[in-house]
Amino acid sequence: MRITLLRTLQGKFTLYLSLLILVIMSGLAYRNISGEKNLMEKAIVREGTALVESFAISCTNTLLYEEIGLVEEGGLLDNYISDLMQRKDLNIVYAMILDQRGKVIAHSSVTEVGNVYEDAVTRQTLTSWDTLVQAPSSRFLDISAPLAISTKRWGTLRIGISLENLKKDVSRLIWKNTLYAVGLVLLVTAAIALLFGLITNALKSLSREMDMTNTRSDISPKSATRQDEIGVLQKSFYNMLKRIKDDEKERERTQRNLLLTEKMVAIGKLTAGMAHEINNPLAGVLNCIYHFKKGALSTERQQEYLGLMEDGIGRIQKTVSNLLEYARNPGAERSPVNFGAIIEKSLSLLDFQIRKHHIQVKREIPRDLPPIKVNGDQMGQVLVNILLNAIQAMQDGGILGIRIDAQNGRFAVTISDTGKGIPNDILQKVFDPFFTTKGEGKGTGLGLWVSQIIVEQHGGTISLSSQEGKGTTVEIHLPLTWQSVS
Numbered sequence: 001m002r003i004t005l006l007r008t009l010q011g012k013f014t015l016y017l018s019l020l021i022l023v024i025m026s027g028l029a030y031r032n033i034s035g036e037k038n039l040m041e042k043a044i045v046r047e048g049t050a051l052v053e054s055f056a057i058s059c060t061n062t063l064l065y066e067e068i069g070l071v072e073e074g075g076l077l078d079n080y081i082s083d084l085m086q087r088k089d090l091n092i093v094y095a096m097i098l099d100q101r102g103k104v105i106a107h108s109s110v111t112e113v114g115n116v117y118e119d120a121v122t123r124q125t126l127t128s129w130d131t132l133v134q135a136p137s138s139r140f141l142d143i144s145a146p147l148a149i150s151t152k153r154w155g156t157l158r159i160g161i162s163l164e165n166l167k168k169d170v171s172r173l174i175w176k177n178t179l180y181a182v183g184l185v186l187l188v189t190a191a192i193a194l195l196f197g198l199i200t201n202a203l204k205s206l207s208r209e210m211d212m213t214n215t216r217s218d219i220s221p222k223s224a225t226r227q228d229e230i231g232v233l234q235k236s237f238y239n240m241l242k243r244i245k246d247d248e249k250e251r252e253r254t255q256r257n258l259l260l261t262e263k264m265v266a267i268g269k270l271t272a273g274m275a276h277e278i279n280n281p282l283a284g285v286l287n288c289i290y291h292f293k294k295g296a297l298s299t300e301r302q303q304e305y306l307g308l309m310e311d312g313i314g315r316i317q318k319t320v321s322n323l324l325e326y327a328r329n330p331g332a333e334r335s336p337v338n339f340g341a342i343i344e345k346s347l348s349l350l351d352f353q354i355r356k357h358h359i360q361v362k363r364e365i366p367r368d369l370p371p372i373k374v375n376g377d378q379m380g381q382v383l384v385n386i387l388l389n390a391i392q393a394m395q396d397g398g399i400l401g402i403r404i405d406a407q408n409g410r411f412a413v414t415i416s417d418t419g420k421g422i423p424n425d426i427l428q429k430v431f432d433p434f435f436t437t438k439g440e441g442k443g444t445g446l447g448l449w450v451s452q453i454i455v456e457q458h459g460g461t462i463s464l465s466s467q468e469g470k471g472t473t474v475e476i477h478l479p480l481t482w483q484s485v486s
């Protein structure tokens, strides 16, 4: 609770501002209290001094008249002492008159009369020729005045004023100030929390709106509902939404154009390739027919021309059937199959050629392959295309590697050969339709193109890497959980 409160802006501001106010209020209260205390102390000293000095005159006169025999003391000094003790405005705890040696002549407590005081405070009072204020303890003040005329001195008048009332007043003041400070801090804290609550609530509702806004769905233009800084934020957010929407439209348009361009290029390549692959053998066939029509062909020549016509028509048929293979069933049904079995079936189809060219097959196929949802026939076609390319690249033998890696949700089939490899400058073209290096009548150049289309229709990818003179590796990645991408 404490941590979550401190994580919020509202909590942080409330806490820090409250602490700041508390520190300021404490400083002000301290200054106020010590100022008040000083004033009260000064008032006590002023009143006490005035009192002692006025009584000192009467006491001095009494002592002087007594000395010159005008009056007999006869208890006058005790009267002054009891008068002093009657003063209720000052909290006087003792009053006394000492002679010059410190002997008590008169005292508010009769039992003290006759005692001789020799303590440090008394010594100070006896030697001072001025009114003296001393603080023997924190509980009372000792104020003394000399009983003297010019250089003639009879003794000292001393009173003790209790500071207990002052202490009570000061502690009352402390309580009052503390109460004010706590009250103010609570009030300010509540006000800050409330104000920040208003701000953060507005921010929270804007943030909720941001979270719930779906940038893909149709965003109708909105205008800010507030005029303040949060309104500015709202406006920026709505502007940003509009920009996202515009960008999204622009992106979709560019993507559509790109797709269209790609399709046009693909169709262009396909058509050009088809025209070439069909026109060439057709020209040959037409040429033979022309010679047949002329009728001047020997039997041998006729046999040769028939063979050529058969070859040409065969090539046209192969091209068309390859294209048909792809076009016939692009979204063919898929069912969970064991990919290892498809590989074995493809290898057995090519067994004769593998043995003929002394090719060694190395399999790395895990026994516990998870079933994968593909169209078995189409995948078989892909594998035959790739394996055939590898065999054709290893006419003098080599190693054909087949590995399946099915771990952590990935399914990768790697087919490598140690054949002649592909030169760098044509590596980019091998997936193009009708691209072949196998010479007239030998390859259609559709093998990798068709394979790529089939793999992509299965939601996978196919890539080829090769080093001239060292070999080629084809990698197929398929999703284990297949989803329609067409």
Ligand SMILES: Nc1ncnc2c1ncn2[C@@H]1O[C@H](COP(=O)(O)OP(=O)(O)OP(=O)(O)O)[C@@H](O)[C@H]1O
Residues within 6 Å of the ligand: 385, 389, 390, 393, 417, 419, 420, 421, 422, 430, 431, 435, 436, 437, 438, 442, 443, 444, 445, 446, 447, 448, 449, 472
């Ligand atoms: N394993 C490989 N080793 C060397 N070159 C390769 C290999 N695989 C593909 N190629 C190159 O890529 C070209 C295109 O291959 P693709 O399978 O598409 O057509 P093709 O094999 O020429 O014709 P078809 O597959 O119709 O018989 C090949 O002509 C060849 O030059």
Ligand SMILES: [Mg+2]
Residues within 6 Å of the ligand: 385, 388, 389, 443, 447, 448
């Ligand atoms: Mg091929």
